[in-house]
Amino acid sequence: MSKKEKKDKTGMVVLGKTTSFTGILKFKTTLKIQGSFKGTIEAEGDLVVDKDAVLDTEHITVNSLTVYGSILGTVYAQNKVDMMSGAKVQGDVNAAKLRIADGVLFEGKCKMANTEKDVEIFHRPAEEIKADLQRANARL
Numbered sequence: 001m002s003k004k005e006k007k008d009k010t011g012m013v014v015l016g017k018t019t020s021f022t023g024i025l026k027f028k029t030t031l032k033i034q035g036s037f038k039g040t041i042e043a044e045g046d047l048v049v050d051k052d053a054v055l056d057t058e059h060i061t062v063n064s065l066t067v068y069g070s071i072l073g074t075v076y077a078q079n080k081v082d083m084m085s086g087a088k089v090q091g092d093v094n095a096a097k098l099r100i101a102d103g104v105l106f107e108g109k110c111k112m113a114n115t116e117k118d119v120e121i122f123h124r125p126a127e128e129i130k131a132d133l134q135r136a137n138a139r140l
Contacts, residue, residue: 012029012048013027013029013031013032014032014033015031015033015035015037016035017034017035017050017052019033020036020037022037022038022039023039024039024042025040025041025042027045028044029045030045030046030047030048031043032047032049033048033049033053036053036054036055036056037053037055037056037057038055038056039057039058040057040058040059040060041060041061041062043062044062044063045063046064046066047060047064048065048066049067049068049070051069051086053069055070055071055073056072056073057073057091059074059075059076060073060076062075063077063079064077065077065081065082066082067081067083067087068084069087069088070088071089073090073091074091074092074094075089075091075092075093075094075095076094076095077093077095079095079096080095080096080097081098082099083106084101086103086104088104089105089107089108090106090107090108091108092110093108093110093111094113095110095113096112097112
C-alpha cells in the first residue's frame, strides 16, 4: 500500500483525491478512486468512483461499479452498474443490471449481459397479470 493509498472504515482500499495513476490497474477486492486515472482497469473486485474522481479509460472490467464521478470509456460489469446522481459516464456499458439515478449524464449504449432469458420485470407473475386483463376485458 502506497502513501496515497489508504483503507476507509469499511476496509476498502482508497486511492485518495491527490492520487493520479496511469497504466493498467488490477485488483481483487473493493477499490474506491477519489483522484484521477488514465488507462485500463481489469479487476475481479468492485469499483467505486467517487464524486470528484475522473477516469479516462480504454475499458473497465469489474464485478460491480458504482459511479459518483466521471468515466470516459467502455464498462464491463459482471454484476451491476449504479450511476448515482451527479455522475457522468461517456461510453458503452455492458452489465447484468443497470441503475441510473436522476441527474446522471450518460452518453453511450447499454447492453444487458448475463441475464436469464425469462426476466420478470413485474413483481407479480405474468400469468396473474394476463388473467386479470382477461377478466377485465370479459366485463367490457
